[in-house]
Amino acid sequence: MKNKIIIVLFIIGIILFGWMNLFYIPAEEKAMEEETLQQLNPETHDFSKVLAYENMYMGNATNNAQLFQSLPLQNYLNGYEQDSKIHLLIVNYKDLEGLPQQHIQKSIIYNTTAAFVLIKNLEQIELRFPTESFFVKRENVERFLGDLEELLDPEVFEEKVQSPLNNAVLEEWIVQYTSI
Structure with missing residues (x-):
């Protein structure tokens, strides 16, 4: 039983890790890239x-x-x-x-x-x-x-x-x- 719980938690961890790499991190990087581009332009600089x-x-x-x-x-x-x-x-x-x-x-x-x-x-x-x-x-x-x-x-x-x-x-x- 203990091994099954560890395996399930391991699989959940892999799924969460994959989700973060596919969706969350690229979105955050894209937002940072957009902000950098805005700071290069006098019309959009903050x-x-x-x-x-x-x-x-x-x-x-x-x-x-x-x-x-x-x-x-x-x-x-x-x-x-x-x-x-x-x-x-x-x-x-x-x-x-x-x-x-x-x-x-x-x-x-x-x-x-x-x-x-x-x-x-x-x-x-x-x-x-x-x-x-x-x-x-x-x-x-x-x-x-x-x-x-x-x-x-x-x-x-x-x-x-x-x-x-x-x-x-x-x-x-x-x-x-x-x-x-």
């Missing part, structure tokens, strides 16, 4: 996931790196430089070949806005790509969007930054951000 990188000072290089590793274009990063004296962060990117220009422009707007919202004394960001660079100043972003402190609320960030990216004339937005 801003609340980067709030942990809010910092008063840009001198924390690890924090800055982790922030940009959590934003769109993260898989194209190619190093960072910073000059704390003039509050400048330089983010280098690899070749973006194959990415649509609109995706790149939306990411530039999204990433620089997020950085200025989260890093309080950051004044300038230069995004360097192999063929061009974009130099964005905090004052331009503030002139365009108003008080950046309000954008700490993910719903406000989505309303004022993320949602308008879908309808905006991106070239005009980039010009506003990068004008001297």
Whole structure:
């Protein structure tokens, strides 16, 4: 009798193990994969996931790196430089070949806005790509969007930054951000 119970429990264990491998684990992996893809896109990125990188000072290089590793274009990063004296962060990117220009422009707007919202004394960001660079100043972003402190609320960030990216004339937005 004892052996029959052990055999039945063993068979139930195998069935449960098989069920988890067939249904539960793949569904969980698929959900994680979908979330990762959403975080790569400025239209679907979840801003609340980067709030942990809010910092008063840009001198924390690890924090800055982790922030940009959590934003769109993260898989194209190619190093960072910073000059704390003039509050400048330089983010280098690899070749973006194959990415649509609109995706790149939306990411530039999204990433620089997020950085200025989260890093309080950051004044300038230069995004360097192999063929061009974009130099964005905090004052331009503030002139365009108003008080950046309000954008700490993910719903406000989505309303004022993320949602308008879908309808905006991106070239005009980039010009506003990068004008001297």
